[in-house]
Amino acid sequence: MPELPEVETVARSLEPQVAGRLIVGVERLDWARMVEPHPAPVFSDLITGRRILRAHRRAKWVLLALDAGWTLALHLRMSGRLTVQAPDDVARPHVHLILTLDNDRRIFFDDERKFGRVRLLDAAGLAALDAAHGPEPLDERFTAAALARILAGRRTKIKPLLLDQRLIAGLGNIYASEALWLAQLHPLAPASAIDAAGATALHAAIRTVLHQAIAYEGSSLRNYRNSYGARGQNQEHFLAYDRAGTPCQRCGAAIERIVVAQRSTFFCPTCQRLPD
């Protein structure tokens, strides 16, 4: 699933529904390794009675700030969904965690592939999570110069570099391909070969692609939904991702699919050039 725009949409849509609410119960914890700490009763005891102060995002983590200094950090990985449900809504088979709130609504964590993770963090744990990730690409501190410094001296190919959460937070397989298409950079370009103009173009492209995807409330290919259960619309606006064989919207050449670092990668072989 979810990359930065999807996680941002989930967090934003959760905020008005959960801020200020008390967690009064934990149900359906049938996949204990999903939560940390476990086993399930330990996790449940720590969570029950906590108040949710706000919902926000760091990298691809949804963060629920709780009282007493705790943070519930939820990662949707490939197929996770976080939705707020009415009291009479029944949990489908892939719901592995339910947080009951004091207004009788319930937060469902639904995850078909069971890759998702939920971690209860204290202040030190939250600081460690933050430190493990690179800058937020939509933060004003993420400048073209900051991106150029990240690229400098790294011989790795640019596409896998963009997926490395330690270097830049929040990009995933869709938006890496989209940003490189927009910046007219070849996914196999060595990072260190991208000049200042290329870094500036890539910086702008990353932000444009992410802002647009947030405006469309994310991309729904299979599983992704916002916290009201609604699909995103950004998949209607892809220019490279999942478009193999279709004409490039800039030059008309056929978009190609290649595999880079074991991930599908889509690009235009004509107008995304390798640096000399």
Next chain:
DNA sequence: CATTACCTGCAA
């Protein structure tokens, strides 16, 4: 660096 593992479902 590449490979495998973690899981399930769907389309070719």
Next chain:
DNA sequence: TTGCAGGTAATG
């Protein structure tokens, strides 16, 4: 039946 999927961690 095989391959593939918005991700990441753990291995050679």
